[in-house]
Amino acid sequence: MNIIKTGILGLAAVICAMTVKEQKPQFAALVSLAAGILISYNAVFRLKTISQLFENLTEYTAIRSSWFLILMKIVGISYVSEFSSGICKDAGYHAIAGQIEVFGKVAILTVSTPVILALFQTVSEFLA
Template identity: 40%
Template sequence: MLKIGIIGIAAVFFAVLLKRDRPELSMLLSVACGTIIFAFALERLGTTIEFFKGLISKLPVEPAFFVTMVKMLGIAYIAEFSSSICKDCGHSAIASQIELFAKGAIVVMSIPVMSCLIELIGELF
C-alpha cells in the first residue's frame, strides 16, 4: 500500500506542476498513474480469487455463482476506474453513463443467482 500511495502522491504532484503549462500532459500522467495502480489492484485480486477458488472447492456451492460474482466485481472495478478518469478529464456526463451501464450489467448478471436464491427459499417453506 505504501508503494501505491507514493506513486499516487508523486503523480498528483507532477500533474499539478504540468497542469498550468501542459494540461494535456497532466491528463496523460493521471491516466498512466491510474493504469499502474489498477494493474497493482488486479495483481492483488488474482490472489484473492485463488483463495476463494480453494474455499469454493470445499463447499457445496455451484462454481458458476463464484464466476458470476467475480465478473460483477470486475465490472464494478473497471467502471469505477473508467468513470474516475472521465471525471478527471471534465467529462462527467460520460462518467455517469459508464456508471449507469455498469449498474445495469451487474443487475442482469445477478438474475440467475437471484433466481436460484428464490428457488431455494421456496423449497425451504
C-alpha cells in the same frame, strides 16, 4: 509494504498532474490515466490470489464454482467502471462519467441475474 508503494505512486501522480495541469491540461489527464493503469495492474495480481482462495473454498463447500466466477466478474466490472468514470471526471467529462457508472450498474445487474434467480428459487422453496 505494497500499499505504501501504491500510495506514493498515487501522490506522485497527483503532484505531477497538478504541476502539468497549469500549462498543459490534456497531459494532466494522461498522467492520471497512466497512474491509474499502473495501480490497476498491481491490483490484478491481488485478484489472482483471491481467485485461488475462491477455488479452495469451492473444494470445501457445496457452493457452486460458477457463483464465485460471477462474483469475480462483478468485482471486475465495478473496478473498470469506477476507474473509467474517475478518469472521465478528472478530464471534466462528468456526463460521460455518469453514463459509464450507469452502464456498470446495469452490467452488474445482468451478470448477477443467475444468483438473484437462485435466491428467489430458494426462498420460494422455503415458503412452499
